[in-house]
Amino acid sequence: MDFIIEALPSMLWATVATIWISAAAVLIGFVIGVPLAVACDGGRGWALVYVSFFRGVPLLIQLLLAYYALPFIGIDLPPLVAAIGTLGLCCAAYMAEIIRGGFALVPKGGLEAARLLGLTPLQTLLRIRLPISAQAMRPALISEAILIVKASSLISVVGILELTRSAQALASSTFEPLPAYALCGAIYLLINLALMLVARGRDPGRAA
Amino acid sequence: MSAPILSVRALERRVGDVEILRRIDLDVMPGEAIGVIGPSGSGKSSLLRCIAGLDEVSGGAVMVEGRQTRPGDGAVGMVFQQFNLWPHLTARENVALALKLVRRMPAADAAAKADAALARVGLGALGGRKPAALSGGQQQRVAIARTLAMEPRVLLFDEPTAALDPELTTEVLDVIRDLAAAGTTMLVVSHEMGFIARLSTRVVFLDHGVVVQAAPPAALFGAQAEPRVRSFLQTYLDRVAWARDA
Ligand SMILES: Nc1ncnc2c1ncn2[C@@H]1O[C@H](COP(=O)(O)OP(=O)(O)OP(=O)(O)O)[C@@H](O)[C@H]1O
Ligand SMILES: [Mg+2]
Numbered sequence: 220m221d222f223i224i225e226a227l228p229s230m231l232w233a234t235v236a237t238i239w240i241s242a243a244a245v246l247i248g249f250v251i252g253v254p255l256a257v258a259c260d261g262g263r264g265w266a267l268v269y270v271s272f273f274r275g276v277p278l279l280i281q282l283l284l285a286y287y288a289l290p291f292i293g294i295d296l297p298p299l300v301a302a303i304g305t306l307g308l309c310c311a312a313y314m315a316e317i318i319r320g321g322f323a324l325v326p327k328g329g330l331e332a333a334r335l336l337g338l339t340p341l342q343t344l345l346r347i348r349l350p351i352s353a354q355a356m357r358p359a360l361i362s363e364a365i366l367i368v369k370a371s372s373l374i375s376v377v378g379i380l381e382l383t384r385s386a387q388a389l390a391s392s393t394f395e396p397l398p399a400y401a402l403c404g405a406i407y408l409l410i411n412l413a414l415m416l417v418a419r420g421r422d423p424g425r426a427a
Numbered sequence: 428m429s430a431p432i433l434s435v436r437a438l439e440r441r442v443g444d445v446e447i448l449r450r451i452d453l454d455v456m457p458g459e460a461i462g463v464i465g466p467s468g469s470g471k472s473s474l475l476r477c478i479a480g481l482d483e484v485s486g487g488a489v490m491v492e493g494r495q496t497r498p499g500d501g502a503v504g505m506v507f508q509q510f511n512l513w514p515h516l517t518a519r520e521n522v523a524l525a526l527k528l529v530r531r532m533p534a535a536d537a538a539a540k541a542d543a544a545l546a547r548v549g550l551g552a553l554g555g556r557k558p559a560a561l562s563g564g565q566q567q568r569v570a571i572a573r574t575l576a577m578e579p580r581v582l583l584f585d586e587p588t589a590a591l592d593p594e595l596t597t598e599v600l601d602v603i604r605d606l607a608a609a610g611t612t613m614l615v616v617s618h619e620m621g622f623i624a625r626l627s628t629r630v631v632f633l634d635h636g637v638v639v640q641a642a643p644p645a646a647l648f649g650a651q652a653e654p655r656v657r658s659f660l661q662t663y664l665d666r667v668a669w670a671r672d673a
Contacts, residue, residue, distance in 0.1 A: 328511035331481055332570075336577055337499035337529035346524060350515045 222398050226389055233385035234406050240303055240381060241368045241410075247307025248367070249360070252314030256322060257344065259315055266315075273312035279373050281305050286377045302374040310367050317359040321352030361418040365411045372407075382406060432457045432492055432612050433478070433581050439486035440470075440477055440636075447473045448636045450487070455581070455614070460607040462627035462644070463616045466659060470636040471616040475583045478614070479505045491580050501529075504579030508586040510570045512558040518545060518569045519554035522576050529577070544572040548602050564595030568602055575606075582606065582613040589618065620663055624648050632656045 258266035273281070285301040296304070325348050333343040375384035386403035390396035431454035440448040448470050455461055463471050476482040478489050480498035488495060491502040512521050522541035526532045532540065545554050548568040558566050567587055574582065584603060588596035600622050607613060607626055617623055623630060624644045631641045632653070640653045647656060 326509075326511070328507055328509050329513050332505075332507070332511040332513075332573070333525075334498050335479055335481065335503070335505055336525035336573070337501055338525060339528075342528050346528065347513055351513065 222393060222395055225393060226399065226402060229385050229389060230382070230402060230406065233380060233382045234410075236380060237368065237371055237382040237407075238410060240299075240306070240374070240379070241364070241371045243303050244306035244310050244367050244371065245364045247304070248310025248314045248363070251308065251311035252318050253344070253349070255311055255315035256318035259319055260322065270312045270315055273309045274316075278306070278309055278370055279376065281309060282373055282377055298377050299379055302377055302379050306367060306371060306374065309370075310363065313363050313366075314360065317356055317363060318352070320359070321356035322348055324355050325351045358418050361414055365414050368410055368414070369407060429457060430493070431455055434490045435474075435478065435487070436490070437487035438474075438477060438484055438489065440473055440482060441485040446636055448477065448484075451636075451638055453631065453638070453641070455612060457612055458610045459612055459628045460626050461614045462623035462630040463614055463633065464618070464620070464623060464630060464659075465633035465639075469633040471633055472585050473636075474633065475505065475585050475614060475616060478581075479503045479583055481505075499529075501577055501579060503581050503583060504574035504577060505583040505585065506567070506570050506574055506587050508589045510558070510563075510566045510590070512566055512570055512573070514558050517555050517557055518550065518561065518572075521558070521569055522554075522573045525573070525577055540576055541572070544576040545569065547575065548572045549598070562595060563591045564598045567591065567599045571599075571602055571606075580612065582611055584613065584615040584617070586616050586618065618663075620648070620660070632659070634659075 255266055255269065259270060282302060282305050285296075285305045286298060289296060289301060329347060329351065330343060333347050338346070371381060372383035375381060375387065378384070380388075382403055386399045390399035393399065433453075433455040435451055435453040438448055438451040439446070451474060453461075463474065465471055473482055477484050478496075480489070480496055480503070490496070494502070496502045512518075513524070516524065519538060519541045522544050523534075523537040526537035526540055527534060530537075542551065542554055545551055548571050550565060550568055550572065553561065553565065558569070561569065567590075571587075587603065588599050591599065596619065600619065603613070603615065604622075604626055615623065615626065627644050629641055630644050630647045632639045632647065632655075634655055639655050640647055642651065646652070648660065652660065
C-alpha cells in the first residue's frame, strides 16, 4: 500500500509522458510516412535510403546518434525533441511500407478517372488513395503504434522521464524493483490493450 | 463547313518495338458519334487512351477545338469498361467530388448539379448509395454522370457494357443513345455491332493499329465494306448465329 502511494504520482505522470510522446511519434510517422510512401513508389533514391537506414539500424543506436551526433554537428536540440523526432522518423520508415501496401490495393482505374476529371495528385492522394486504402491499412498501422509505445521505453537512455525511466527511479528509491517493474509492465499492457481494442473495434468484417 | 471539334493527326504509339497505333488520322465534327470497332488487340482502347492523354503518344497530335489536350484539362471525358467509381463515396459524392475540387463549386451547388446529372442517367433516387450497393448497369450510369457533370467537349466510351450482364447492357446503351441524340460528340468502342450501326454517324475499323476503313455505318456494314472488315463482321455474325442455335 505504501508502495502504491509513493509510486502513484510519478508513475501517473510518466504514463502521460509515454502516451503523448508515442502519440507525437506516431503522428510524425504518419505525416512523413505518406509522402515517403509516394516517394518510394516513385523510385526516389533518397526515400529508399531513408527507409533502409531507419529500418536497418537499431532504434537504440539511432537515439544515441541523435543524442551525441547532432550537437557535434552544431544542431542543438533539447533531448526530448531529439528523442521524439528520432522515434517519429523511425516510425515513418515502417509506416511508409504499410502505406505502400495499402496504395497497392487501390485500383489503377480509379486514379485514372481522377486524373481525367482534373484532380491534382495531392487531391487524389488525400481524397481517393488514402480513404480507399485506410480500412486495409488500419490494423497494420495500429500494430506499428503498439510497437512505438513499446519502443518509446528506449528513450529512457537519453534521460527522458517516461514510464521505463520512472520505474527505474522508483525501483532504486524504494528498493523494490519487482513491484516497480511489474507496475510499469502492467501500464504498457493497458495502453496497448486499448490500442488493440481500437484495432478490432471497427473491423470491416464486423461493421454494420 | 464547321471546324472539327476533335482532330487526331498522324497519331502514333509505340511501346518498345511494338507499334500499337500507326499514323492515325481522324477528324470528328461537333455532334458526331464515332463508333470504333476491330478485333481484340487492334488498338481501340489505346486510341481512346491516347486521345484522353492517359497513354503517352510517340508521334502526332490530338487537338480539341484547336488546342492540344492534357489529361484533366476538361476537354475530354472518358467512361471505362470497369466503371472506375470510387468505392468509398456515394454515387452523389462520386459525381460531386470533381465539381468541388476542380470547378471549386460550393458543396451545395455541387450536390445539386450531381443530382441533376444522376437524374439525367435515370438514377435520381439512388444518389445516396455507395457503388457496392448498385448493380453494374447502375454503376456504369453513375460513371457516365460523373463524366457528364464536368461537361467535357468530347466523350469517350471504352466498351462501356463489356463488363455487364446482357440484361443490364440495354439501360447503359439507352443512356449513350440519348446523349448522342442530344448532340454530344462521342467516340464509342463496342462489340455491340447493332448498337454501333444505329448510333454512329461514322464507324472506324481498326486492325493492328491502322484505320482500315472509316465510313458511315450503311457503307461499312454493307456492300462497301473492305475485305478485312467484311471477314471480321462475318466472324462476328457466325458467333452470334452460333449463340442463337446453342
Ligand atoms: N503498355 C503496353 N505495353 C505493351 N503493349 C501494349 C501496352 N498496352 C497495350 N499493348 C498492346 O497493344 C495492342 C492494342 O491494345 P488495346 O488494348 O488498345 O487493344 P483493344 O483493341 O482495345 O483490344 P480489346 O478489344 O481486347 O480491348 C495489344 O496488342 C496490346 O497487347
Ligand atoms: Mg480494349
